[in-house]
Amino acid sequence: MVSIKDVAQKANVSTATVSRVISKPEAVKEETSKKVLKAIQELNYQPNVLARQLRRLETKTILVIVPDITNTFFSKVLRGIESVAVSNGYKVILGDAGNDVEREEEYLNVLRQKQADGIVMLTARMETGVIEKFSVDYPLVLACEYIEGSTIPTVSIDNVSSARKATEYLIALGHEKIGTITGPLNVVLGKDRLKGYTQAMARHNLSVEPFLVQEGTFTFDSGYNMMMKFLALSNPPTAVFAANDEMAFGAVKAVKSRGLRVPEDVSVIGFDDIEFSAIFEPPLTTISQPTFEIGTKAMELLLKLMNEDEITRNQYILEDSLIERDSCTRNNA
Amino acid sequence: MVSIKDVAQKANVSTATVSRVISKPEAVKEETSKKVLKAIQELNYQPNVLARQLRRLETKTILVIVPDITNTFFSKVLRGIESVAVSNGYKVILGDAGNDVEREEEYLNVLRQKQADGIVMLTARMETGVIEKFSVDYPLVLACEYIEGSTIPTVSIDNVSSARKATEYLIALGHEKIGTITGPLNVVLGKDRLKGYTQAMARHNLSVEPFLVQEGTFTFDSGYNMMMKFLALSNPPTAVFAANDEMAFGAVKAVKSRGLRVPEDVSVIGFDDIEFSAIFEPPLTTISQPTFEIGTKAMELLLKLMNEDEITRNQYILEDSLIERDSCTRNNA
DNA sequence: GAAGTTATTGTAACCGATTACAATCAAAAA
DNA sequence: TTTTTGATTGTAATCGGTTACAATAACTTC
Structure with missing residues (x-):
């Protein structure tokens, strides 16, 4: 050597x-x-970079934890993070938690052991106390997911209002019996998107009967299964808001498997606008998140945190937008 | 501290x-x-792990370079790598090249600067000489992609025979005028899959007229565009072999945009069997690669390399399989 | 109880860079 | 020419662990 x-x-x-x-x-x-x-x-x-890092007590590396690298939604956010990071001389290493909360938590040790200077978490499913405490000692930014009532720097959209917007879109199309397939209700995203749905229904004096709410797991299969439950009702909903696109795909598939059509028989709206949503048949109407911007903003925040600059604001809410494609139509029942 | x-x-x-x-x-x-x-x-x-690593001159970390993290095919291979790595005490860091050869090459410095002990590359698009030379000094394994005639440890399927198999499947269905949408012909995967197609056609005495071969770029759009070219022919192919699933999706979309049906009017077969292929309409017939096994095998090889164990064999060819779904049918022209 | 072993702990060199501080050198000023 | 000053370079401490080797303690054996 x-x-x-x-x-x-x-x-x-x-x-x-x-x-x-x-x-x-x-x-x-x-x-x-x-x-x-x-x-x-x-x-x-x-x-030998190790020697330099040891001496300088900094690594010029940041860690990004994703809940599941298989989900392309996160890879886009990652691209945003990366672009800001490299242009500021930082390397990005990626930790894939594979949907396992424990592994998520293990990655925190990478910081504790001084192998990275800061962290962006695209997930926040571990115990609230753990994250809160961690963020006191280390530069940490949450993106996409967040913790209710926490002051940890966070970048995301307003999931409640986005979900409300999606639901109101269906209401505006004349639907009254609207079902929702939620995400897991023990994670904020699931909870908030359901809240938005409920708010929209309430605002328009539509009743939310319990059977209109089915809890899914953000997977294609759960979307399929929950839609099957809806279709088994004597009087199924004419429209469904799925809390993410994968579940929306599953829902559409279920509708078709019963010989019915989307959107003619059932309208379906999704959430996230992943790559495949435009290719899907019918092209999926959905809420689009500004993935790249979430990433850049999060990284900018992290840079400030690591430089110990003043942070004027902790919560950044970015604008989403509703992408109208062909999976929803007027209610003609 | x-x-x-x-x-x-x-x-x-x-x-x-x-x-x-x-x-x-x-x-x-x-x-x-x-x-x-x-x-x-x-x-x-x-x-402080840095100090330990500096003293021991090892990091217990390996680097995986993927050409494009957005492509879910690679995330599955990654999972295989990871599972073997962590159970042997290694951390995995991921380098996303974003389809940029230069960035691919930059990642090699991570090893040169002693921040990782070994590397698995899921891409091999940089200059052959560079990789060859690098692999003399550092533990390196290629997976998925490979270099012709090189002795660098490699794990992959036999792309030529897989492509031949796919093409012969179409031939067995009675198709004679078979087109192919290839990958970029400056990367081995593109080349080999075309070679397999050509071999199959030759074996069955079918002529490969130049207009039957269209070069794509492994993207949805290129698949769409090349299929459009086929459809513009006075006598278009009755079946098409696309060198990956994304392009197959594009091709199907193009067929539909012309008011034609898959597989009734045109059969389409893909390659890779990514997540979405089963959901797609029609569900895509395609070649499935043993992604997870490619990952585990590659990591096992890398472990041996890093331990300086004897390696008995350098090239590992794993079995692919043809997944019959609904995008191909008998030629009834 | 002395000698020989083995178990346990401490001392200090080492990994490969960075950097505060000191030393040296050259050019400008007196 | 001498002094002052700034530019350039060298010396050695340092980052935080690991580990070879030495020292000491504890235990056996005769």
């Missing part, structure tokens, strides 16, 4: 000078610099 | 003893161990 000493020896200077050539070139004479650069070239020297 | 010294002081032992309690507990007396553990607890001590 060729180290800084070898370079110093070859160039006939001290290791301090070599170090300076690399990280503060203006402090060394042109001539010396050349000598050193030549030695570096000839030896094909690459500094 | 609480360091090993603080713990040593508090427990009234040397730092060496503390270190031993952590990494070689059997070498220290029960009583002392307890004292130290107590101090660790009380101070909430977490070892």
